[in-house]
Amino acid sequence: MRTTAGVLVGALAAGAVAFTAPAVADDRQRGTERGRIVAVQPLRTLTTKDDVARVLAAAEFKTDEVRYGVDTYQLIYRTVDPAGQPTVASGLVALPRGGARELTTVSYTHGTEINRTDAPSMWRDGWAVGPALTYASAGFAAVAPDYLGLGLGPGPHPFLDVPSETTAALDLLRAAREFVPRAGHTLDRKVLVTGFSQGGTAATGLARALAGGADGWFRLGALSPIAGAYDARRELLPSLDDIPPPFNSGYTGYLLVSWNRLHHIYDKPGDVFQVDGIEQLFDGVHTGQDFFETLPPSLDLLLTERGRALIDNPTGPFAAALAVHDATCTGWTPRVPVRLVVSGGDEQIRPGHATACAAAFATRGVRAPIVDVGDLVYEGSTHNGANILGTAATVKWFMTINGS
Template sequence: MTFKHYILALIVCFICKFFSSPLQAQILSVKIQTQDHQAVKLNWLDSDSSFTYAVEYRDSLEEDDWKLLPRTGGWPARIFTFEDTLKEGTGSRFYRVIASSMTQDADRGKLISWELVDELSAFQLNFGLALSGIDSFIAEQGVKIYKLTYETIDVHGRVTIASGQVAFPENKNQALPLASYQHGTVINTEEVPSRFSFSNQESIVAPIMASNGYIGIAPDYLGLGDSSGLHPFILAKPTATSVVDMTRAAKSLAQKEDYILSGKLFLFGYSEGGYATMVTHREMERHHAGEFSVTASAPMAGPYNVSGILIDTMLGDRSYSNPFHLTYLILSYHDAYGLFENASEIFSKNYSPRVEDYLSGVSSFESLSSGLPKIPLQMLNPDFVEEFSGNPTHSFRLLLQQNDISQWAPQAPIRLIHCSGDFTIPFENSQLVFNHIKKMGIDQVELINPSTTGDHSQCILPSLGRAKELFDAMKE
């Protein structure tokens, strides 16, 4: 494991000086966020998502050893702020923040297990689609649907497993492109593509693509399906790594089943899946260009501007169709970064006990999401809302900014698809990305509005149709 060292010295909690190790590759900015006679709150941020941290102290420069500050849950931790409660009579105190690499040796994308879930003829698949109310797609051939598990890394860089679905067409006589579909937000860990069912529309997408001459891929993501822990909701790096590694595993299974790959790769997804599609497209082009060549992507109705449009929509004073998304977002970021020591720092006095019960394992995620106010703002501590809303450099907003995907330069063609009548994930998310890409002089970008009246849930099928239309024109 690789270590980086950063030192912050605080003299009588008023004078601070920053020292850096000669081995460090970048500067970690450590600040005193608040201080008084009872406590000192440290805050630090960096642009790297692969480190955990520990805070050490000593009360004299003559002391030989640094000591770890006490913390519930221990160190290291994926946090960016920590408060040291001072005992009466504490004089000078010196602090340092030590960052350590989270990355462990992992055989990322290694295919661990696979099982045949279902085998359907074209007639059976079309009949199931009709019963599911999906009459805009036609199956042209039969399919085999597999559930697989694979090795990847979790939000803290630890080796773990995840699951997903791969659907193969019955015809093996030609080279086939890959089409990876990233699903939308779910709370129930079993409502994922690997649990194929005609009652679960998003588990049908990969089989539809397979029946039309693709190898259909559909990752479950971390924290869902066979993957343990909390799902990292709208977190760029762990979302992208889970999809990248799923694609690797799917390619391995295709080879075992004697399918020939054409080398073409299409990415698409809706809602959270639109976000997952875009961060995966960026991840593949930036970090895996020698392994993957994205042919085209179609992110649909995704929350790309996390720190602005998404959070401001959730914190509005009107009802929101999915109020639990705000809790989901905060808890996911807390799991990744450590936002609070006590839930009452962020959540209201009525809701924070429920959050604490969930975090301590007393209650389930499903029970936490039930019976919520239609206006998500009512779940939060008013002091937190005031501080967050009035401070553009609030630590939580800075973390959200690190996970924005609204400004980047894709190399492969990208078709943004979003209904302008969407109030859950506003159309402005896609408009912002489109405008940025066009300003960079990139012409291989489209913004498609399938409906001016359809809301978020009503726009899934027409959006899928427009994505498949693009891929079909490019797959040969």
């Protein structure tokens, strides 16, 4: 999660995002609608590889594998909400200017954002688009979903809801396959899956879906999530007190508010929060500056006794939702190369997350090495630096796997 203040523009500032998917008659028809394009908006064209390198360098992303200029597009497409009802979402598609006509796709799922304008397809800054530009400029088709409720999709965002992260990512792949022939390319069946932080778990969720045949065309080609929170109950919740403010209160508030909307884990905010106005912070419009001004520096000042007990000893619907979130590395057998990327000095995601994921894969006979890419501080956070170093390491690995 970043805490830089977002800038609202146009209809977003007026709260007037009004995309509405038409009603569908049954599940069979809904299945045919998912992934269909609603609208395409060309974004920036970076004509040469030097143009790409300048944008990446400004955001401190590495430029070692930049080979092509990049065309970028915002796609609005049909998907489903957490209840399985029709909705729309937006996402970024980045394509190399040159290279092969048939492209292998990299799916990148992004880390935690609170303001909808910070989503990849909104291109508010280089951080949001850095991974997609990295993969596209190396010769891949890069696909980066905004998730539900961020970008131009109707909100609020269902934070850390792996099922809807998975459907949003899968349906953007389908939309991208429909779109890329218009830009002179086609997509092969292989998808190389990666993501950072929140997106690390979204990546393992998408990989599991692809490996299970969730799509009739795309197939999992490799998996390389970065600094993912794969074991929220045993690793993330016990570490929240040790995460620097305001991220400690921010993650806790975001999780409880979002999951209450989905699973009804409390009746009213005062049951779990001592501070007024917490729920309003997570509407997709508030900014990092609002967080600094509203969130207390510790969980003891944020939570009531009941809220604290929920974090310390999850029960009921909260425990059930955690079990779903924490199952992305369990119960399936990757038959493709897998590795788990971490930063040893990460102040937000403990190494136990990757250890737990690797152990789960090991029970299925799958070796998933943990790759420590080292430490880099970006905007005051080694966790953020993991995205930069992890993206650089992952693009090199994907190029090796792809024979590029």
